[in-house]
Amino acid sequence: MARTPARALALSLAAATTLAAAACAGDTSGGSGAPAADGQIQLVDAPASSLGLTGDGRAGNAAGSTPASAGPTAAPAAAKWVQLSANKTAIGETVTEVRGFTLYSFTKDTADPPSTNCTGDCAVRWPPVLIQAGGRVFVDGLEGAEVGAVRRPDGGVQVTLGGRPAYRFAGDTVPGDFNGQGVDGAWFAVKPDGSANNKLIGTEVVKPAEPDRTATVAAGRTPDGPVVVDDDGATLYRNAGDSTDPPASRCDEVCATLWQPVVAKNGGRVKVSGIDEERVWWLRRKDGTKQVTLDGSPLYRNAADKSTGTVVASAAAQGWTAAR
Template sequence: MAWTPARALTVPLAAVVLLAAACAGSDSNAPAPAPVLAGGEIQLVDEPAASAGLTGDGRADDAPPAATTKPSDTAEPADPAATARPSTPTVQPSTATAPAPAKWVQLSTNKASIGETVTDVTGFTLYRFADDSAEPPTSTCAGECVRSWPPLLIQAGGRVFVDGMKTDDIGAIRRPDGGVQVTIGGWPAYRFAGDTVPGDLNGQGIDNAWFAFAPDGRAIDSLIATAVVKAAPPDRTRTLAARKSKAGPIVVDDDGATIYRFDDDVTDPPTSNCTGACAARWQPVVAASGGKVKLDGIDADRVWWMRRKDGTRQVTLDGSPLYRNVADKSTDTIIASAAAQGWTPAR
């Protein structure tokens, strides 16, 4: 695990970064160095949170141990017979002035319709505000603003896991209310309360001031309407496993990501109605090799598959086609808000 020091508030510690790298040495068997705090604010880890054995979204304790049922192979079955729901989420009023800080945060990249964006571990898009400043890093979103634009907060001394980005671009500031807010390229990071499922971009361009982050901290000012929507590649997995999450039983793939069903699909015969923008955000689950998938804690009689129009074979559970959200990088976590758009965790 590679630890690198972060910027302490508004002052970059580039020299410390170079020193830490030099001290690491070239011995691959040497123990990982102790974490270095950036002025007591955050710790940067140049790896995904899963590499540290962390599950969930950083706001609760780790998920309980996974089930230990022995996996079994399902035989390849015969080929059975083989419009996404529009939604314009509205921001509901909130009495909270700011969300509770997370114990740890993960920043990841996501290939969205407007380009490569930055998301949190659960796949929700992160935005920057034109009225803020990067030199020095300063947040001007407070009071009523944080109800629609919750800042990305972390507990003082918490770890920020950086997945697919440069740690040199990540830092933190102290907000006027005392909270520690993560910054990207010096710009304070926020989520949008109107985004209901991972990968949503409902906050893009609002008031001509809020824009999704590019991985280097730049603002992506592309218009969604002009982007070409491409279907996400299939989620190729070798195993489907039953797990006990803190929110109840779920089914996960090889990466530990929660698998979902779509309410608008048909089970008899199994038919997928996730098309267009829906297909760009939700990957059909297919077997990694041939027509077989291993099952861990799931009755083989419940699992089948259906042939999609592109020729791939999508796995079904009780007749429901299965999907993974393309932006969700969490493990053993249910995105509760996804239910508003018709997505239910497979159980």
């Protein structure tokens, strides 16, 4: 796939207004002015992978990856870099971070000037998207003009979209989830233009995700150990609900909108690299495509996950584990 050449632009951080949040619903207890942030972010008009970056930009290991034990509920850490990607869902377009987790805005925050109204316990349930001052924000499928940053009351630097601070939701366990949509009537997924997506869940007809067409399944590595990856280096997964004898996929309806079946790019068999070929075979799906199997388990890629070198451990709660 052709990628847009990287284009970097330094952006000054906006001033923040300190408003202490008493609860996740956003009750405030007062506020005072905070000084303007003295750092910058760098806007890059390209995916992080185009520059060879792996992981999710967080510090803590050589590759900048997140350990498998760290899901979206882990305490937020300022990332060296952040990627914002446009994503298609049952409520229309949303924005996700590089691992595919939906980003939200809070109606109690302000966009002009940008300020956060979610701190303390609120920020545990709604982890802010934090970046190190001077870090790079990669934009993939949305307008970089909507991206900025604001200094939080605790000194952290939070990414903004359309002027509003961006957050994840601790209740999203699988990339592409939007369980935080409409919570407390105050939290909504962010659209690529920075506005709040206030549609009701299920208001749009969504087709199953397109297959993940790959020429090769190969052995890859993450901080959590070896995994199986596709041509893009993305981690592939198994579904505990599938059958292995005989091999059969049971991922349909909502599941099929989030998980792409891995199929041979050219309609035949995939090449195998670093894996015992006897472990790899295929099954024929209802649509006629051949889905790759590993030890009898059908393989999938998460449709929203744009990362390499990461394993989303929180997906195990819904039966999804990395293929190894």
